[in-house]
Amino acid sequence: MIFSSNENMMINILNFDEYVSAKYLAETLYVSTKTVYRMIKKINELFIEEKKVPLIISEHGKGYRLSSRFRNSDVHSMVEFAEENTLNEVALALLFKYPNKVKRTVMNTDYLSDSSIERRLKKIAEIINKYAIQLHYDREYLWLSGKEVTIRKAINHLFLEMNKLNSLSEIGITINAIDKYFIDQQIVLIEEMLNEYINYPYDITIYTHIYMVMKRYREGEVHYLGNQEPLEKEERLLMESNPQLLEVATKIIRNIENYLSIQMDSLEIYFVFQNIYSINSQKRESSNVDKKLAEEITKKFITDYFMISDVTLLPESRSLYEDLYQHILPMLSRLRSGIRVENNLLDELLLEYRSTFLKVKTLAEEINQELMFDTKMNDAEIGYLTLYFEKYKIHRQEDKNILLICSTGVGTSELLKVRIQQNFPTMNIIATMSQRQVKKNLDFIKENVDLIFSTIRVPMEIENIPILLISPLLIDKDIQNINHTMKEIEQWKK
Structure with a gap:
């Protein structure tokens, strides 16, 4: 059983004697009551499947609470939580707060032993160290040391990584650590050979294709390739006219063959090529449009927030501009694809930066009216944008x-x-x-x-x-x- 951060939080809220209403849950988790019902249904279905009884019970007119069988017990030890995302979220909270300290309560360790907490701290340190940033902590606080340029790079990479993991779990894919590392390396290889960064959600296409190919070969379910027609002339010409993409696709298939110690059908090279070519085409068609739109949205947020006529009037505007732009550009891809993100920082954010959040939300709602996507900026996205404004303010208070x-x-x-x-x-x-x-x-x-x-x-x-x-x-x-x-x-x- 793998639950999202909102579902984990719901279990914590319900682990008391008193009943809790759906309205209270919706307001606390910043979702609709319809989403609350859906989350409860999912949690109970998973518990019934594994434990033969539901975790959450309801009573008409009172609301919800945990079944007496599980109440006041360590529910978290009974289920498998998506720990990688949880650790990434803590790392992201620290990065947004840099250079300030963060209380250790951000780790949400109420149900963990001292050894488990220490293990999580080491894992968070490993995540942070990849970007040449150091994690420090004492009995009350966590904080980071590093350079501003690496802080921004880490925020962007972690945010994309969290979205990738969420999307894969949504379609029922859980990848073990060794396979994940291998597939990550193939994405890096593609980026290096093409000298182009594959951002979200395009990387999901490659991820799922490589994973499914590996899974089918492991399970021997590749007989369908024997009935496939040879490549048509147009398909061969397409590969020949894109030698760089063909070289990348061939390299990926050879790497999978070595990783699985098998020989794969030659058609697999075309299928990988087709995916890379398709992504490359989509990015060429939409990237310029998205870049221009991201630029305009970023400028509007800054000029309207500070009530200035031009971005260049803001002191050190480049810092805030780059932070917002690097968030907004991949956000447009998410909105176009109908993908919503979570933000476990919302509770703390609304307590500390409520006025900034509401101000940014007002601006976001105006921009939402102009966007042609069915999916709009939600509170989670607005929360991240709020943190960029607060980060800018902290840096400007010194001089x-x-x-x-x-x-x-x-x-x-x-x-x-x-x-x-x-x-x-x-x-x-x-x-x-x-x-x-x-x-x-x-x-x-x-x-x-x-x-x-x-x-x-x-x-x-x-x-x-x-x-x-x-x-x-x-x-x-x-x-x-x-x-x-x-x-x-x-x-x-x-």
Whole structure:
């Protein structure tokens, strides 16, 4: 029996004496009551099949709870949970929180022994170490150390890996660790030989094809190939005109033959070629469209969230832009394919970042209305997007954000920026604007700017943000004035 994280959570919620209503379960798990009924039906069917009795019982007007036979017992030891996804989810929670610490409760170890907890920590460390990131922990917290570039790479790879595992389990495929490693290596080989990254959901096509071929040969169910007609002229010409894809397909089949110690029908090369060619064609047709759409959605999230007219006005916008874009691009493939993701971080996220989540959700709902897919961005997707915004905010809190106002927004501003950064390394010049641009971006300035330096007299006040008149050359008097103002700001905060 393999249950999803939501199904695991439902079992935890019901493991008490009191009955729990379907409405409460739906609100707690952020799903519909219809989904709750479906989950309970699935759990009970699996338990009846293996234990001959249902796990969850219901009473009209009261709701649901675990059967007295299982209540207050270690239910988790009776079922096989998809541990790999659970560990990936913990790793992902740590990556999103980097460089901050995370409470050990994120591991959800209520039903585990000390030895099991230690084993999970070692496995999480192994997952993280693949990206040159180190896991640290004490009795209360977990935290990571590493470089920002590897943090982003790990987030993207783990997210795709989790979706892949979810999709395979949904169609009833469970792959042992050795086979999984072998198939993973074939995906890597294809990517290296074609010099192209196979993102989700295209990798699922290759995964399932290789797995099914291996399974059929192991079980001897390949007699149908003997009745197949030889390749038609058009099929042969297609392979000949794509020698690189043919070389990859041939290599994959040879690797499977060596792995299984068997000889396979030569037609298998064409079937692998056909899959790779099909994926390659689909990606060529949709990738440019998806890339453009992902760019537009990313820009809309940033400009609407910060209420600015252009993404480049946001300080260090590239960091947030890349994070959002790398999530949104594969998300479009998921939405097109009707695939929904889970997000076990939602509970904690809604407690800590509720206002950000609701703000991002409002923007997502506007974008959903414009998308032509039947499947829309759900709370799980919105939750991940929320974490990117929070991650950006954490990184921006360390330095003082400075806005430069010049007569045209350019001119001597570059020289002035260099002079300021030389004298005040903790100051971050987030933008240079003309007076007209300032009037158009007041909301952004109020939310993101700590101090304004202006080379012209600005007849305006922007809430409590100090405005200092300075020389374009930043003379000694300006430096003294800035230092004095900074001390006043610190005193005011205390």
